[in-house]
Amino acid sequence: MSAEDTDRKRPGFFRRFFGGATAPAEPELPPDDEVELLTPEQELVERTAVTGPIETAVTPADLIEVFDEPAETEGEAAPPPVPDRMSAPASEERSLPSPDSTRESGDPEPTGWLSRLRKGLSRSSSSLGQGLTGIFTKRRLELSTVEDLEDLLIQADLGVTTALRIVDTVRDGRFTKGVGAEDVQAIIANHVERVLDPVAKPLVITGPKPFVILVIGVNGSGKTTTIGKLAAKFTREGRSVMLAAGDTFRAAAVEQLKVWGARIGIPVVSGEAGADAAGLAFDAFKSAQAAGTDVLLIDTAGRLQNRAELMDELAKVLRVIRKIDADAPHAVLLVLDATVGQNAMSQVEIFGRVAGVTGLVMTKLDGTARGGILVAIAEKFKVPVHFIGVGEGVDDLEPFAARDFARAIAGLER
Numbered sequence: 001m002s003a004e005d006t007d008r009k010r011p012g013f014f015r016r017f018f019g020g021a022t023a024p025a026e027p028e029l030p031p032d033d034e035v036e037l038l039t040p041e042q043e044l045v046e047r048t049a050v051t052g053p054i055e056t057a058v059t060p061a062d063l064i065e066v067f068d069e070p071a072e073t074e075g076e077a078a079p080p081p082v083p084d085r086m087s088a089p090a091s092e093e094r095s096l097p098s099p100d101s102t103r104e105s106g107d108p109e110p111t112g113w114l115s116r117l118r119k120g121l122s123r124s125s126s127s128l129g130q131g132l133t134g135i136f137t138k139r140r141l142e143l144s145t146v147e148d149l150e151d152l153l154i155q156a157d158l159g160v161t162t163a164l165r166i167v168d169t170v171r172d173g174r175f176t177k178g179v180g181a182e183d184v185q186a187i188i189a190n191h192v193e194r195v196l197d198p199v200a201k202p203l204v205i206t207g208p209k210p211f212v213i214l215v216i217g218v219n220g221s222g223k224t225t226t227i228g229k230l231a232a233k234f235t236r237e238g239r240s241v242m243l244a245a246g247d248t249f250r251a252a253a254v255e256q257l258k259v260w261g262a263r264i265g266i267p268v269v270s271g272e273a274g275a276d277a278a279g280l281a282f283d284a285f286k287s288a289q290a291a292g293t294d295v296l297l298i299d300t301a302g303r304l305q306n307r308a309e310l311m312d313e314l315a316k317v318l319r320v321i322r323k324i325d326a327d328a329p330h331a332v333l334l335v336l337d338a339t340v341g342q343n344a345m346s347q348v349e350i351f352g353r354v355a356g357v358t359g360l361v362m363t364k365l366d367g368t369a370r371g372g373i374l375v376a377i378a379e380k381f382k383v384p385v386h387f388i389g390v391g392e393g394v395d396d397l398e399p400f401a402a403r404d405f406a407r408a409i410a411g412l413e414r
């Protein structure tokens with residue numbers, strides 16, 4: 001056996017850490033002992049304002065402490081950056097961006113959503129494209145190179161299973177002229193596309209009117225903005241749309257939705273600040289039925305998935321909607337902020353358990369190199385991914401396309 005063969009057979013990062021010769025299963029999320037979810041509440045909706053204060057003074061530390069995966073090894077990626085807005089006070093005003101007010105000042109505006117996605121995913125030194133160029137130099141494959149690749153892939157949040165498959169393919173490849181970054185990029189794109197392809201599914205509007213879409217997610221993930229974008233899209237397609245301002249907790253969110261409604265020219269059902277969100281959803285559903293509306297989009301308050309009382313409130317919204325139509329909501333969209341990285345895994349798990357998530361929208365892919373988490377999510381949960389958000393503007397929502405996303409993740413130009 002040659003030195004090169006020996007090198008090739010030596011265990012890499014994951015095998016060194018997990019042991020065994022085969023790809024380990026994705027690490028399990030920490031047990032969710034603290035969350036009492038889906039507490040049965042049998043009472044009918046009371047049209048009263050929420051009396052007790054809803055706990056919202058959560059901090060990024062809450063998120064990280066309770067739900068982030070424990071660091072796996074010294075080579076693990078840094079803890080995910082939690083958007084500042086997560087701990088923003090409830091009264092915070094959030095301005096509604098104009099369709100083209102979304103670029104960072106000084107940033108030359110990339111043309112087209114794909115280049116914005118590429119730009120977002122290549123931002124930061126931890127991006128795959130840049131990292132690969134640094135370690136693959138068209139030379140013979142070294143053990144250290146394979147280990148570096150493993151580290152790079154795990155830092156990119158792709159998930160252990162996919163990362164190991166990629167590493168195995170690279171190690172077993174017959175590269176007669178040495179391995180270059182572009183060889184590895186092609187392998188990555190290929191594997192990622194294979195994982196993403198089965199989950200890249202359009203959101204199909206069918207069934208009786210209205211088609212009810214409940215939009216959920218943590219604070220600031222982009223729910224209201226995504227609702228505005230979706231409403232504009234459905235309206236353009238010739239459908240009648242109604243919005244329900246179910247984020248009754250944050251007055252600014254209600255205003256934000258009303259501005260979207262006025263801009264698009266569609267009705268918005270809203271209540272008093274602090275009104276019962278379930279009652280508001282019920283009212284909106286009835287109004288949309290009466291009006292023969294095609295699509296009802298229901299906004300909800302942002303809630304961290306580790307806040308049992310807020311997740312109970314969400315369960316109540318669902319129960320109330322189902323009193324009108326047992327099959328509703330017809331879609332439950334979980335909006336994930338790409339910048340939170342690994343935390344998105346527990347969001348999918350817990351929101352899925354409480355609300356039966358039917359599809360995902362991942363936002364802010366124009367501003368982060370952390371989109372790799374979508375691959376780990378697809379691998380583990382197999383939840384359909386409908387759209388990606390690549391900016392704050394009304395048109396910055398794109399149907400999810402596995403190939404484009406895979407190639408952008410790998411840092412390939414096209």
Ligand SMILES: Nc1nc2c(ncn2[C@@H]2O[C@H](COP(=O)(O)OP(=O)(O)OP(=O)(O)O)[C@@H](O)[C@H]2O)c(=O)[nH]1
Nearest residue numbers: 219220221222223224225302363364389390391392
């Ligand atoms: N760059 C970028 N920003 C986005 C995108 N989607 C939403 N945002 C911005 O993210 C911020 C939060 O968006 P919102 O729609 O208010 O989020 P939310 O989930 O409704 O927030 P809460 O009501 O607090 O839960 C706003 O500044 C949006 O403009 C996106 O795809 N790209």
